[in-house]
Amino acid sequence: MSKLKSVVSHEYLTVVKQKGFWIYMIAMPLIFLFVFVLIGLAGKSDNNSLDKITSDLKDVAVVDASGLVSEELITSSGQKAYPANEYTQLRADVESGQLKGLIYYPKDILKTSQYDVYVSGVDFVFSTSVSELGGALLKNSLYEPLGSSEKIALAQQGAQGVTTTYANGTTSVGFTRFIVPGAIAAMFIIILMFSIGYILTSISDEKENRSMEMALTYLSPRTLILGKLIGVVLITLTQLVFFAVLAIVALLIAINTNFIQLPADFDLSALPVDPVAVLFGLGFLIIGFILFAALMAFVAVMLPAKQANSFSSIFYILPFVPFWFIYTVMTDPSNPVVQFITYFPLTAPTTSLVRNTVGNITVPEAALSLGIMTVVAALSLWLVVRVFPKGALEFQSALSWRTIFSKK
Amino acid sequence: MKPTVDVKDFSLTLGNKEIIHKLSFQVQPGEVFAFLGANGSGKTSTIRSLLGLYEATSGQTHINGRQYTAKDAQSVGYLPEERGLYTRVSAIDNLIYFGEMKGMSRAEARVAGMEFLEEVGLADKANLKLKKLSGGQQQKIQLGVAVMGNPSLLILDEPTKGLDPVNRKLLLDIVEHHKQQGAAVIYITHLMEEVERLADRLFIIKNGRAEAYGTVKEVKKKFKADSIEDVFVRIYKETPDQKGGK
Numbered sequence: 001m002s003k004l005k006s007v008v009s010h011e012y013l014t015v016v017k018q019k020g021f022w023i024y025m026i027a028m029p030l031i032f033l034f035v036f037v038l039i040g041l042a043g044k045s046d047n048n049s050l051d052k053i054t055s056d057l058k059d060v061a062v063v064d065a066s067g068l069v070s071e072e073l074i075t076s077s078g079q080k081a082y083p084a085n086e087y088t089q090l091r092a093d094v095e096s097g098q099l100k101g102l103i104y105y106p107k108d109i110l111k112t113s114q115y116d117v118y119v120s121g122v123d124f125v126f127s128t129s130v131s132e133l134g135g136a137l138l139k140n141s142l143y144e145p146l147g148s149s150e151k152i153a154l155a156q157q158g159a160q161g162v163t164t165t166y167a168n169g170t171t172s173v174g175f176t177r178f179i180v181p182g183a184i185a186a187m188f189i190i191i192l193m194f195s196i197g198y199i200l201t202s203i204s205d206e207k208e209n210r211s212m213e214m215a216l217t218y219l220s221p222r223t224l225i226l227g228k229l230i231g232v233v234l235i236t237l238t239q240l241v242f243f244a245v246l247a248i249v250a251l252l253i254a255i256n257t258n259f260i261q262l263p264a265d266f267d268l269s270a271l272p273v274d275p276v277a278v279l280f281g282l283g284f285l286i287i288g289f290i291l292f293a294a295l296m297a298f299v300a301v302m303l304p305a306k307q308a309n310s311f312s313s314i315f316y317i318l319p320f321v322p323f324w325f326i327y328t329v330m331t332d333p334s335n336p337v338v339q340f341i342t343y344f345p346l347t348a349p350t351t352s353l354v355r356n357t358v359g360n361i362t363v364p365e366a367a368l369s370l371g372i373m374t375v376v377a378a379l380s381l382w383l384v385v386r387v388f389p390k391g392a393l394e395f396q397s398a399l400s401w402r403t404i405f406s407k408k
Numbered sequence: 409m410k411p412t413v414d415v416k417d418f419s420l421t422l423g424n425k426e427i428i429h430k431l432s433f434q435v436q437p438g439e440v441f442a443f444l445g446a447n448g449s450g451k452t453s454t455i456r457s458l459l460g461l462y463e464a465t466s467g468q469t470h471i472n473g474r475q476y477t478a479k480d481a482q483s484v485g486y487l488p489e490e491r492g493l494y495t496r497v498s499a500i501d502n503l504i505y506f507g508e509m510k511g512m513s514r515a516e517a518r519v520a521g522m523e524f525l526e527e528v529g530l531a532d533k534a535n536l537k538l539k540k541l542s543g544g545q546q547q548k549i550q551l552g553v554a555v556m557g558n559p560s561l562l563i564l565d566e567p568t569k570g571l572d573p574v575n576r577k578l579l580l581d582i583v584e585h586h587k588q589q590g591a592a593v594i595y596i597t598h599l600m601e602e603v604e605r606l607a608d609r610l611f612i613i614k615n616g617r618a619e620a621y622g623t624v625k626e627v628k629k630k631f632k633a634d635s636i637e638d639v640f641v642r643i644y645k646e647t648p649d650q651k652g653g654k
Contacts, residue, residue, distance in 0.1 A: 211494055
């Protein structure tokens, strides 16, 4: 037991004492923050561009030969309406660059459903804006007979449907029911991205720098592999706590600066918790973690370090397959592909966690998926312990399947 | 006297290849036992079998009267040919970790580790990561790991490889000291002058088979040779390329 404690402590401290570990942990959120800031700056730049376009649009002339467009609306939008007989001259002005743009509604617009837009220059955004302005003026003019601006807005934008769902005879809660199972799914993604690789690195490094032979002289393979697994669990918990603290701080700042506005009736203390969804979520999380950690360890033991690193990419690609067709996973659970990835061991954890979050996985489906994951995880662990003494000292070449299943 | 190491009719087959064929030898407490052979002759495989890393195909490989397992870690100090410590961990933490593996408490391992570092002149480097130390300094730490806890058996595979004469003498003095304390030492080397200086008895293998076994004097007499180097060359002269072994 004390040896196991020493191995766990060694595995944990070797990683968390590295400067690189903390630089990576801090750098990742900073990179995300940087991207958000860039998006914000780009948005601000967009707003500046829009201001310029709005200003330029004032220099756009409007000629209505159809009689459908409201002159009052044209004027209130900042443009100037001209009589139809000036159309030719105005068009020539645009051509010569004296006028920035011209919108022309022909007489037969009801038949052709087309209006003409003339723009000076090749500014794509400006020409699109002039065209959209032409469409908006026509549309609003056609809606004008409805009367009030509220009616026009309603006719143009439509109304939002508010859905009330019932579960077990009572009104079910809205999006908040996704938060807890969604957080569990997010945790699994973080673990996949940041933590699972440590087990592979740990074993591959020890094989490559030959410390494995020393370690196995004084430790049983079972103690060593168990110590590594527990070490990775502790590293993972450290990362999760770190990211959780960062996320809470960021959320509080975002709420206090009105960057994010939560719904008025949102109450964190009254967050709904569906015990079945949470239990299955935690099951998928824990068994999924063990499954991927064992598979990573297996690959690290079986293959020389460089090959193991290359091969391990499969464990970073397959779990993300469900996200390639996330809409189908969320809306069509009976789809054969969705069914397959729900039970295929390498895609099962993420697929099941997503389906568990949106609530479209039944209890028998969840139990079957979890059962398959458990069996494969147990088998992988058994294989790791079996091949460890053989593969751990095989530094140059891959272990053959025959060697794995041979008695000696 | 009960032998520390007792190998009897030991054979080892890896895959389809017989690496070791019916080796038998003993190592007594307080003796330096030179274990010699060309590269690939089967020395490392024998040592790994002795340490339970490989399973003997037949015969016995006993340490202190039984097959060694990790539970007996306190009785063995191993310095492998392929050096293997944690380069991203400090010198003292390496010593502490392996001290704990040998059943010492963390505090005991720290004290013993610092004592060793002082003995070999590396106390000021205790908290440096191993990768920051020179090859020779790392080798001293490796020896420190082997001798931590004063084991009854030291297995040293080319311990002086790459060391300058001063550090080589320092290391051989440490080996001598542990021998005086009663430890059995299996000493693997290609430097025959070290064998002549240190070894009480020796064992030469070729292609996994025993070729010479006895005291230095006995072996020289048997082969009518002036030195162990002559004996070694004579054994390997016919077929210098090793086919078996690992």
